[in-house]
Amino acid sequence: MLELNSDLAAQIEALYRDMEESYDSVATPIGLTCEGCPDNCCDSYFLHHTYIEWAYLWYGISKLEPAHIQLLKERSAEYEQQACELLKKGVRPQLMCPLNENGRCTLYHYRLMVCRTHGVPASLTRPDGHRFNFPGCFRAQAIIEQSDDDKVGEYSMERTELMKRLVLLEQTFTSGSRHVLPKVKMTIASMVVAGPPMVKTCLSNSDALDSNFR
Numbered sequence: 001m002l003e004l005n006s007d008l009a010a011q012i013e014a015l016y017r018d019m020e021e022s023y024d025s026v027a028t029p030i031g032l033t034c035e036g037c038p039d040n041c042c043d044s045y046f047l048h049h050t051y052i053e054w055a056y057l058w059y060g061i062s063k064l065e066p067a068h069i070q071l072l073k074e075r076s077a078e079y080e081q082q083a084c085e086l087l088k089k090g091v092r093p094q095l096m097c098p099l100n101e102n103g104r105c106t107l108y109h110y111r112l113m114v115c116r117t118h119g120v121p122a123s124l125t126r127p128d129g130h131r132f133n134f135p136g137c138f139r140a141q142a143i144i145e146q147s148d149d150d151k152v153g154e155y156s157m158e159r160t161e162l163m164k165r166l167v168l169l170e171q172t173f174t175s176g177s178r179h180v181l182p183k184v185k186m187t188i189a190s191m192v193v194a195g196p197p198m199v200k201t202c203l204s205n206s207d208a209l210d211s212n213f214r
């Protein structure tokens with residue numbers, strides 16, 4: 001059974017804080033803010049891949065009133081149904097995240113890594129050495145294009161070490177059995193609908209894995 005203990009919760013909180021600092025170290029000097037942006041990134045279709053982030057999100061959801069949780073579940077089920085219909089037609093969904101109310105994230109403190117890193121230009125080196133450069137959101141790209149200061153184009157959030165820490169936390173959270181567990185490839189809505197991650201494991205026999213996503 002996966003259990004997010006207080007030590008792991010503190011570690012993921014520290015990681016999230018460092019992500020925010022790293023984000024700000026790029027956003028501030030280039031002058032990127034979400035203030036007055038005509039777009040809201042919370043309607044972007046993103047998939048998330050870790051049990052620990054899923055569990056931490058639910059750690060936050062579980063602090064809400066039961067009626068609020070029920071509302072989020074209903075909204076999330078509706079999101080999933082609409083997303084599924086669009087995907088069947090080959091259309092990438094652009095639907096507001098069910099956790100967003102009046103333009104704001106209701107689980108802001110518990111939001112996932114993608115929610116924290118989207119926006120600024122960033123770089124990532126995979127374990128196989130392959131390097132990725134992300135240009136940032138349309139607003140960040142416009143700022144860089146229009147700036148006369150060459151230095152502005154040099155700022156980039158380095159995600160590699162942050163990702164490594166997330167992978168290590170995921171390994172600890174899953175007691176080193178991540179490689180035999182079902183892959184996580186979920187929207188936030190599907191994490192809400194599914195409830196907190198529940199995985200019963202038989203580590204001596206991976207075939208006997210029984211995953212139960214409530």
Ligand code: SF4
Binds near residue numbers: 042097106111112115
């Ligand atoms: S979890 Fe919060 S920040 Fe992330 S997409 Fe949903 S509403 Fe936006």
